[in-house]
Amino acid sequence: MEIITCHLNADFDCLASMLAARRLYPEAKLVFAGSQERNLRRYLQDTGLIFEFSRLKAIDLTQVSRLIVVDTRQKGRLGPFQRCLNNPGLELHLYDHHPDHPDTLHGQLEIIRPVGATATLMVQLFREQQLAVTSQEATTLALAIYEDTGNFTFATTTHHDLEAAGWLMEQGANIQEVVSQYISQELTSSEVALLHQLLKAATTYTIGTLPITICRLSLPDYCDEFALLVRRLMVMENLNVVIAIAAMADRVFVICRSRIPEVNVGKIAMELGGGGHASAASATVKERSLVQVEEEVISLLHKYVQPPALARELMSAPVISVTPRATIAEANGTLIRYNITVLPVVEEGEIVGLISRRDTAKAIFHQLEEQNVAAYMTTEFATVGPEASLLKIQQLIIRHRQRTIPVVADKSLKGIITRTDLFNLLAGDPAIMTGIGGAEAQPSSERTRNLASRMAQTLARPTMLLLRTIGEVADSCGFTVYAVGGFVRDLLLGQANLDYDIVVEGDGITFAKTLAEKLTGRTRIHEKFNTAKVVLTDGTRVDVATARLEYYDHPAAAPKVESSSIKLDLYRRDFTINAMAIHLNPARFGILVDFFNCQNDLKDGMIRIIHNLSFVEDPTRIFRAIRFEQRMDFQLGEHTKRQIKNVVQQGLFAARGFRFFQELRQILSEERAVPAILRLDHFHLLVFLHPQLRTSPTLITSLEQATQAISWYHLLYRRRRWRPWLVMLLALTSRLKTREVLEMAQNIEMPERYSRFLIGERITAQKAVRAIDQPEPLAPSRIFAALHELSPEGLLFAMASCRHEEGRIAVSAHVTEFSQQKGRLTGSDLIELGYQPGPRFATILARLRAAVLDGECEDRAEEMELLQREFPA
Numbered sequence: 001m002e003i004i005t006c007h008l009n010a011d012f013d014c015l016a017s018m019l020a021a022r023r024l025y026p027e028a029k030l031v032f033a034g035s036q037e038r039n040l041r042r043y044l045q046d047t048g049l050i051f052e053f054s055r056l057k058a059i060d061l062t063q064v065s066r067l068i069v070v071d072t073r074q075k076g077r078l079g080p081f082q083r084c085l086n087n088p089g090l091e092l093h094l095y096d097h098h099p100d101h102p103d104t105l106h107g108q109l110e111i112i113r114p115v116g117a118t119a120t121l122m123v124q125l126f127r128e129q130q131l132a133v134t135s136q137e138a139t140t141l142a143l144a145i146y147e148d149t150g151n152f153t154f155a156t157t158t159h160h161d162l163e164a165a166g167w168l169m170e171q172g173a174n175i176q177e178v179v180s181q182y183i184s185q186e187l188t189s190s191e192v193a194l195l196h197q198l199l200k201a202a203t204t205y206t207i208g209t210l211p212i213t214i215c216r217l218s219l220p221d222y223c224d225e226f227a228l229l230v231r232r233l234m235v236m237e238n239l240n241v242v243i244a245i246a247a248m249a250d251r252v253f254v255i256c257r258s259r260i261p262e263v264n265v266g267k268i269a270m271e272l273g274g275g276g277h278a279s280a281a282s283a284t285v286k287e288r289s290l291v292q293v294e295e296e297v298i299s300l301l302h303k304y305v306q307p308p309a310l311a312r313e314l315m316s317a318p319v320i321s322v323t324p325r326a327t328i329a330e331a332n333g334t335l336i337r338y339n340i341t342v343l344p345v346v347e348e349g350e351i352v353g354l355i356s357r358r359d360t361a362k363a364i365f366h367q368l369e370e371q372n373v374a375a376y377m378t379t380e381f382a383t384v385g386p387e388a389s390l391l392k393i394q395q396l397i398i399r400h401r402q403r404t405i406p407v408v409a410d411k412s413l414k415g416i417i418t419r420t421d422l423f424n425l426l427a428g429d430p431a432i433m434t435g436i437g438g439a440e441a442q443p444s445s446e447r448t449r450n451l452a453s454r455m456a457q458t459l460a461r462p463t464m465l466l467l468r469t470i471g472e473v474a475d476s477c478g479f480t481v482y483a484v485g486g487f488v489r490d491l492l493l494g495q496a497n498l499d500y501d502i503v504v505e506g507d508g509i510t511f512a513k514t515l516a517e518k519l520t521g522r523t524r525i526h527e528k529f530n531t532a533k534v535v536l537t538d539g540t541r542v543d544v545a546t547a548r549l550e551y552y553d554h555p556a557a558a559p560k561v562e563s564s565s566i567k568l569d570l571y572r573r574d575f576t577i578n579a580m581a582i583h584l585n586p587a588r589f590g591i592l593v594d595f596f597n598c599q600n601d602l603k604d605g606m607i608r609i610i611h612n613l614s615f616v617e618d619p620t621r622i623f624r625a626i627r628f629e630q631r632m633d634f635q636l637g638e639h640t641k642r643q644i645k646n647v648v649q650q651g652l653f654a655a656r657g658f659r660f661f662q663e664l665r666q667i668l669s670e671e672r673a674v675p676a677i678l679r680l681d682h683f684h685l686l687v688f689l690h691p692q693l694r695t696s697p698t699l700i701t702s703l704e705q706a707t708q709a710i711s712w713y714h715l716l717y718r719r720r721r722w723r724p725w726l727v728m729l730l731a732l733t734s735r736l737k738t739r740e741v742l743e744m745a746q747n748i749e750m751p752e753r754y755s756r757f758l759i760g761e762r763i764t765a766q767k768a769v770r771a772i773d774q775p776e777p778l779a780p781s782r783i784f785a786a787l788h789e790l791s792p793e794g795l796l797f798a799m800a801s802c803r804h805e806e807g808r809i810a811v812s813a814h815v816t817e818f819s820q821q822k823g824r825l826t827g828s829d830l831i832e833l834g835y836q837p838g839p840r841f842a843t844i845l846a847r848l849r850a851a852v853l854d855g856e857c858e859d860r861a862e863e864m865e866l867l868q869r870e871f872p873a
Contacts, residue, residue: 135172315415353377452590479506508546823848
């Protein structure tokens with residue numbers, strides 16, 4: 001008896017290869033060794049191919065004289081057919097594309113080729129022997145090739161696979177309909193739930209600088225679509241390496257997928273007793289717990305992952321340095337200003353020494369601050385090149401206790417790697433972190449995750465094209481470019497943010513000009529800050545900044561700006577949730593940059609400052625913290641709240657200015673402006689705007705009514721431009737005297753156009769409120785007379801200031817009806833009737849409008865009658 005079989009849990013490659021093998025062995029029976037994947041079962045039923053196969057129970061295994069095995073050579077994966085191997089005189093024929101394995105079988109005939117699918121191998125045999133195939137056979141073989149190569153995206157894909165697929169299309173393979181139906185099918189509700197479990201269980205570790213995602217979970221029942229879901233997870237999250245470990249029944253199943261040559265998952269699965277190839281492999285482990293298998297997987301990853309060159313990825317550049325002729329005092333000032341511990345000493349581009357903050361502090365203690373750095377710098381130190389490996393850097397920093405490693409190429413200093421850089425990298429390695437603290441002590445588990453798929457799901461196609469173009473332009477200029485700030489924060493929250501803040505490691509102005517030329521836009525350059533704005537033809541704005549750091553000469557001073565690296569640029573940001581970046585260069589597009597564990601704060605809903613002097617250097621950040629807290633429904637961290645109280649107690653808000661006006665305007669523009677104002681008062685911040693400004697039940701009522709009035713006006717969809725924040729400012733200052741409002745405007749350096757508007761509109765609105773805020777309805781003409789001089793902001797402030805419902809109804813009626821009505825007679829009509837133009841025209845037209853508003857005149861004839869009666873020519 002001749003039998004054709006395959007490995008357990010058969011896939012499309014098994015089916016197609018078995019059917020192809022029967023063309024070579026016409027007398028052989030097709031028998032599955034075990035179960036089949038769900039999609040394969042569906043395909044067999046839909047096509048009727050299920051009837052081509054014999055049941056395993058109907059086979060007398062002792063009578064098998066020739067065993068033809070496809071898509072595996074591992075004894076352990078043959079299931080019941082392992083018993084045939086002991087049959088006297090058995091002929092074993094093997095067709096496979098997997099690499100050798102310790103459990104590899106050997107037979108009288110072996111056709112093994114390193115291609116993406118065994119189906120490709122069978123196609124090659126058909127072409128060599130000039131065998132024709134039917135359209136159904138061609139379709140089945142194509143299904144197998146598409147599945148086993150991941151639609152030709154797996155690293156194991158070869159040109160032979162593409163050639164085979166092309167030949168099959170010529171033979172009538174129905175790729176468009178059938179492949180899409182059975183390879184890209186929709187998930188069931190239970191599979192979607194399991195995929196969600198996989199997502200929640202996913203943790204990305206950094207092993208040898210490579211991000212590797214490991215999912216560990218227990219399932220109550222066996223899931224035969226587990227491998228499919230792992231592949232879906234990989235595609236959905238755009239992951240390079242995924243290892244899923246699942247306890248099902250009494251076994252632990254390990255599914256491994258890799259897209260990169262540095263991680264050969266076939267070797268890892270092989271060590272676990274399974275098999276596969278470099279990009280897709282699996283194993284089944286008995287008599288070991290889930291945790292034990294995970295620890296073994298991590299150990300194997302350390303054994304087999306090949307780390308790429310690291311130094312150029314890890315270093316910070318450009319480097320802050322001093323010359324040998326700088327004084328100790330100057331070097332110490334630089335160390336403190338930039339908050340670094342070691343300073344390179346550079347002469348003509350070549351590093352000649354290192355000097356630390358400890359050295360400068362001791363020298364100053366010994367009154368040597370005027371001595372040159374050259375006299376006390378360290379001259380014996382090791383350097384590395386840009387291609388240095390992780391091992392080399394570890395040896396220098398950990399074993400040789402060198403805190404800072406200069407990265408040098410052609411004697412020129414290219415960058416610096418610090419001990420903190422190395423520890424931040426190793427913090428993502430589970431082998432290093434095991435047993436160190438609990439879950440709260442861990443850094444962001446996905447500090448280098450790839451967000452490309454999330455970007456594609458969240459952002460519109462034009463936005464993605466723009467970001468791709470930005471990265472390509474940066475590449476052409478030799479720069480590294482990032483999207484930063486709120487764009488990244490909102491993306492992680494699943495929200496689209498069209499404020500394009502771009503940071504360039506290089507020359508931001510040169511990049512902006514090149515981008516504008518590429519996209520036919522225009523630029524606005526700010527040489528002082530090395531920033532630019534690119535305005536595209538459709539009005540889209542891209543803010544470009546050179547990666548920079550800021551330092552402050554004294555508390556609350558304006559910042560001074562210098563070029564730096566992306567790390568120092570992010571360090572100068574206000575809060576952790578805004579201190580992330582995304583690579584946009586094509587080679588690393590979508591890779592998240594998270595130096596400060598920012599994702600944890602975003603997940604926890606916390607607003608935290610990055611360093612302790614953040615509010616001292618810029619007190620306006622307190623307003624910003626409260627704005628974000630209320631807008632996002634987050635909470636201020638305890639340490640952040642303590643620092644706010646500390647700054648308030650020290651009175652640093654005495655140094656007020658225009659930046660406070662900008663922040664106040666932003667807060668008053670927020671949907672949750674009232675809770676933000678109450679929060680400001682909670683921290684005793686309103687009194688810094690003006691000593692008499694504080695909340696009261698009356699003021700809170702006015703602010704809430706102003707918010708309601710703004711919401712009401714928004715729903716009217718008025719085309720007239722207006723500024724909601726001015727309505728809130730009028731309400732906020734409604735209890736202050738006019739003199740006090742002017743004092744506050746001066747304190748925050750409010751532009752004169754706004755302060756004039758604020759005072760004028762406030763006086764007019766208060767006068768109008770006194771006229772209309774009555775318990776009884778008023779004539780429309782009286783309402784119009786009281787309100788017609790007010791702007792939209794003044795009208796809404798008047799509405800919020802009314803105590804009686806009739807007063808608010810009057811404002812509403814004026815906005816929606818009365819302000820639009822006029823008399824039917826116009827100035828031209830008056831001239832034709834013999835009236836001489838002059839001031840009297842305004843009086844006549846106002847009277848006619850009042851008559852129309854109050855219903856005295858229903859038509860033009862009645863207006864003519866009133867005109868002749870009250871204003872004879």
